[in-house]
Amino acid sequence: MPISIRPLTPAFGAEITHVDLTRPLDAATFAEVENAFETYSVLVFPKQNLTDESQITFSSRFGALETTQGHIANNFQVKQISEISNLDPSGKLMAADDPRLIYRIGQRNWHSDSSFKRVPAKASLLHARRLPPNSNECGQTQFASLRAAYDALPESRKREIENMAAIHHYAYSRRNTGIQLTNEEEDKRFPPVPQALVRANPVNGRKALYVGSHASHIRELPEEQGRALLAELLEHATREAFTYMHHWQVGDLVMYDNRAALHRARPYAITEHARILHRTTVAGAGPTVQ
Numbered sequence: 001m002p003i004s005i006r007p008l009t010p011a012f013g014a015e016i017t018h019v020d021l022t023r024p025l026d027a028a029t030f031a032e033v034e035n036a037f038e039t040y041s042v043l044v045f046p047k048q049n050l051t052d053e054s055q056i057t058f059s060s061r062f063g064a065l066e067t068t069q070g071h072i073a074n075n076f077q078v079k080q081i082s083e084i085s086n087l088d089p090s091g092k093l094m095a096a097d098d099p100r101l102i103y104r105i106g107q108r109n110w111h112s113d114s115s116f117k118r119v120p121a122k123a124s125l126l127h128a129r130r131l132p133p134n135s136n137e138c139g140q141t142q143f144a145s146l147r148a149a150y151d152a153l154p155e156s157r158k159r160e161i162e163n164m165a166a167i168h169h170y171a172y173s174r175r176n177t178g179i180q181l182t183n184e185e186e187d188k189r190f191p192p193v194p195q196a197l198v199r200a201n202p203v204n205g206r207k208a209l210y211v212g213s214h215a216s217h218i219r220e221l222p223e224e225q226g227r228a229l230l231a232e233l234l235e236h237a238t239r240e241a242f243t244y245m246h247h248w249q250v251g252d253l254v255m256y257d258n259r260a261a262l263h264r265a266r267p268y269a270i271t272e273h274a275r276i277l278h279r280t281t282v283a284g285a286g287p288t289v290q
């Protein structure tokens with residue numbers, strides 16, 4: 001039985017059914033899934049009973065996986081799965097002032113994963129393991145299509161920004177949350193990096209407006225002018241018409257293309273209900289600017 005692909009919005013996103021990701025996919029089926037990923041940017045696979053091992057196996061088909069850095073958000077472990085959880089290692093809900101929860105506030109800003117790294121992530125895959133009881137308050141994840149955003153820009157704007165680079169900086173975006181979320185060691189590990197403002201997909205050539213909250217200013221413009229332009233472009237890119245809100249169900253695997261989509265975490269009663277997602281991240285092919 002061929003896989004079934006149902007578009008989620010007119011702009012992007014598709015639900016994929018009739019596929020079992022707990023077992024290795026044959027080459028033809030994987031090619032269909034990979035093609036859907038390059039086409040739709042966000043793929044939702046409902047009811048996938050994945051283990052960490054099967055999630056890693058499927059994710060690895062798309063490229064080498066990033067490993068988690070020893071970081072406060074993952075209890076300083078280095079591995080291919082990072083656990084997004086509001087439980088401490090003993091299984092208790094974290095307190096509201098726990099630094100690991102405060103870190104999450106930054107993820108409520110629109111971003112593309114690791115755009116602050118010289119080689120940003122290609123794709124991220126989130127698997128829902130445990131969720132709050134009400135699916136309307138489950139900590140939804142919202143996505144925005146950077147291709148739809150690019151396509152809707154006036155031609156003059158497209159020409160103006162074609163060869164520009166935005167400077168992405170982790171410490172900059174984290175300071176914007178109003179809380180000191182980075183330490184000196186992280187500031188050193190993630191210095192400001194340039195990223196192409198317009199990125200073309202290597203397979204189908206579709207262009208994306210590569211903005212997000214890690215972008216601080218524009219290399220080719222005075223700092224304040226670049227910052228104002230980035231704010232304008234981010235607002236444009238996240239207009240409702242270009243977005244999809246995912247309401248999680250346990251077992252959902254959601255895969256998103258960081259080259260072509262932004263995402264943000266929506267708030268929920270984080271100190272009241274356990275919520276655990278397991279994430280794998282596919283590394284990017286290379287820097288976006290030389």
Ligand SMILES: [Fe+2]
Pocket residue numbers: 107111112113263
């Ligand atoms: Fe993220």
